[in-house]
Amino acid sequence: MPGAVPAAALALSALAVALAWPLPILLSRARWPARSPALALVLWQSIALAGGLSMIGALLGFGLLGFGANPLDGIRSLTGNLDAAAVPAPFVHVFALAAALLLAGHLLLNLAATFLRAEVQRRRHHHLVALLSEPLADRPGTRVIDSAAPVAYCLPGALTSATVLSRGLLTLLDADQLRAVVAHERAHLLQRHHLVLLAFKSWRSALPWFPIATRAETAVGLLVEMLADDQARRQVDDRTLAMAIALVGSAPGPTGSDDAPDATSFAWPDHPFDLLTPRLRRLVVATPRLAAHQSLGVLAAAAGLLALPTLLLLG
């Protein structure tokens, strides 16, 4: 039935468009992710992965039609007759097939390159931190840099990871607030947030003409912060954490006060919304977690999105 089969490629294209444009917009505007950031993070990953799969799948499905009545047939005849002359395929199908392979290769290579580059940067930074900081007494894995700017970050690594604080942070915050910051950074390391962030960064750099990729990266960055905040809330009360965020956020940046406005904002040139206000809002205003049936709904949607491209291609 030749009429039924292009429908699969068309459905996959429609899915790819939906996952590239309206769905991410809706999700990035929704309020519920602040209530259950972990679920929202799962959904973002599923959207990104399903988006890639449906783009590749649409091209693949269309390309394979040149070689058989349906995609499975196409694969069979392609692998069976590698003497290309035996399969007279129209040029558009060959072109679509090549595009599918190129796109898949491009995305995978970009992912590998992004991870490699980050690993090189991390090594270098570990080296730098080892030179310029000293360990903080009775807190293993925590190091202090002698700088007046209040700074805290975690530095993940394959073998060793570190939480780095500045002298300025230690003087700015009281003991409880400091505990909140350290718990927050620990959570980033333990939950391996850098892997998710890198995957989305690579998606953005692989598809720079995709306006949604930047939005997705920002949203995921915020969700990861909320997840780490939730871990910190197990150690201190919400008010303490909110105070710590507000104090560090309003302090002058590490570049000094003279050229701070430009120097601190240029790294995120088109940052669509502020990142601290949503974090603070959920600490100050009661935000109940999603109910069980809502959570299940989100998980089912994520699983469904992931399964759909394969089902459409082969079904």
Place this chain on the structure above:
Amino acid sequence: MGNLGVLERLLMDVLWESGQSLPANELRDRLLSPAAAAASSKPLATTTVLTVLSRLEKKGFVTRDRDSRPHLYRAVTTRAEHTAELMHEALGSAPDRQAALARFIGNVSPQEADSLRRLLSVSTTGDRSGS
């Protein structure tokens, strides 16, 4: 900037301490101080020093005055400038480092910092009147 080899580091120390332009053989002689001798057991050849110097020149740490004979070498920045640059990098604010580490508070826009400051002043005065 953080990734200087031992020999490169020692040479930069000599150049920073002298604060002037020096020829390679003079640098070698000054390197034969006790600290340097401890780091490398063999006495250094001037050619080794020249190799390290050209590497430092490539990395932008050293400039060479090619008009004089022998060539004179000079540090591009002072030690203080170098340390400040390293510190800036170590604080994680360099844009290319965003992927490698997660900061507690990322880059805050000036407007957001202002509104936070206002919030903080409200909450602290509220504390005072409340207690």
